[in-house]
Amino acid sequence: MKSLFRLTLFAAAALISVTAQARTILFVGNSFTQGAHSPVHAYRPDLVTDLNHDGIGGVPAVFKVLAGESGQDYTVTLETDGGKGLDFHYDSKRQLVDGRWDVVILQGLSTLDRKNPGDPTKHVEAAVQLAEMFHRSNPAVKVELVSTWSRADETYLSTGHWYGKPIEAMALDLRAASNLALARSRDISGVIPVGEAWNRAIRARVADANPYDGVPFGQVDLWTYDQFHASQFGYYLEALVIFGKVTGVDPRSFGPHERAADDLGISPAVTTALQKIAYEQLQAGR
Numbered sequence: 001m002k003s004l005f006r007l008t009l010f011a012a013a014a015l016i017s018v019t020a021q022a023r024t025i026l027f028v029g030n031s032f033t034q035g036a037h038s039p040v041h042a043y044r045p046d047l048v049t050d051l052n053h054d055g056i057g058g059v060p061a062v063f064k065v066l067a068g069e070s071g072q073d074y075t076v077t078l079e080t081d082g083g084k085g086l087d088f089h090y091d092s093k094r095q096l097v098d099g100r101w102d103v104v105i106l107q108g109l110s111t112l113d114r115k116n117p118g119d120p121t122k123h124v125e126a127a128v129q130l131a132e133m134f135h136r137s138n139p140a141v142k143v144e145l146v147s148t149w150s151r152a153d154e155t156y157l158s159t160g161h162w163y164g165k166p167i168e169a170m171a172l173d174l175r176a177a178s179n180l181a182l183a184r185s186r187d188i189s190g191v192i193p194v195g196e197a198w199n200r201a202i203r204a205r206v207a208d209a210n211p212y213d214g215v216p217f218g219q220v221d222l223w224t225y226d227q228f229h230a231s232q233f234g235y236y237l238e239a240l241v242i243f244g245k246v247t248g249v250d251p252r253s254f255g256p257h258e259r260a261a262d263d264l265g266i267s268p269a270v271t272t273a274l275q276k277i278a279y280e281q282l283q284a285g286r
Contacts, residue, residue, distance in 0.1 A: 022134045025077070026103070027058075027063075028097060031080075031082040033059050034082065040232055044061040048064055049076070063242060065259055065263075073275050080193050083114075085109035090129050104134050110149075110174075121219065128185040142246070144189055145188060150170035157209040194237070194242070204221065204273075210237055221233065237274045250277040255267030256269070
């Protein structure tokens with residue numbers, strides 16, 4: 001009888017422990033968080049809470065699946081609006097997102113400023129304002145900035161702001177902008193190097209550098225048909241880097257038959273290659 005009582009207490013304690021470890025994570029962003037123009041956009045919306053009620057799963061849903069596979073309990077929420085920067089979310093949506101979160105992922109406009117591409121001023125100011133707001137609600141919150149990828153259309157087309165520069169340049173400029181925000185705010189925990197992971201995948205010839213001249217056999221196109229947004233390969237890499245940065249879990253631990261990758265039609269060989277790229281970028285400390 002005593003043994004049964006002790007066993008019941010142990011089970012109850014274990015349940016309380018698991019519940020206590022459940023964490024909340026909020027994704028704030030635009031189409032790059034939504035997984036626009038790819039199967040990721042409509043992926044498992046049942047797993048997440050979309051504050052705008054658009055029925056989007058996106059990168060947050062992939063994160064949720066990865067968390068479940070690794071035995072971690074995250075309640076995942078997103079607030080996204082296509083084509084918008086962080087200034088929009090602060091000016092128009094802050095009452096919707098203001099609250100006590102354990103982790104917040106902020107992803108800004110791909111060109112930083114629509115009217116002045118490459119100018120980090122608005123991005124930095126809004127990131128600092130949002131981080132300060134989230135910190136007031138929870139001083140222990142972890143706020144991370146996602147530094148996104150180089151756009152092929154902005155690099156290879158003559159109308160692009162980064163035209164004539166190497167494909168890596170735009171991603172590095174976006175990283176520099178987020179570094180500025182990090183330096184100016186004690187409420188921002190770090191920068192998630194998604195764009196640099198794309199650069200690494202291109203250098204390793206896992207991914208094609210220029211989709212306008214065709215994609216070599218054995219490589220993947222990280223961009224989708226508009227050469228602007230990501231394909232399922234690009235968004236999967238984004239999710240892996242975010243997940244690894246937030247949780248500290250080695251992305252390679254999922255292996256070739258990871259569930260979300262399989263759902264999205266990514267081959268086992270490409271799945272492990274992208275996991276390796278994510279791991280290496282996170283290990284590089286950038």
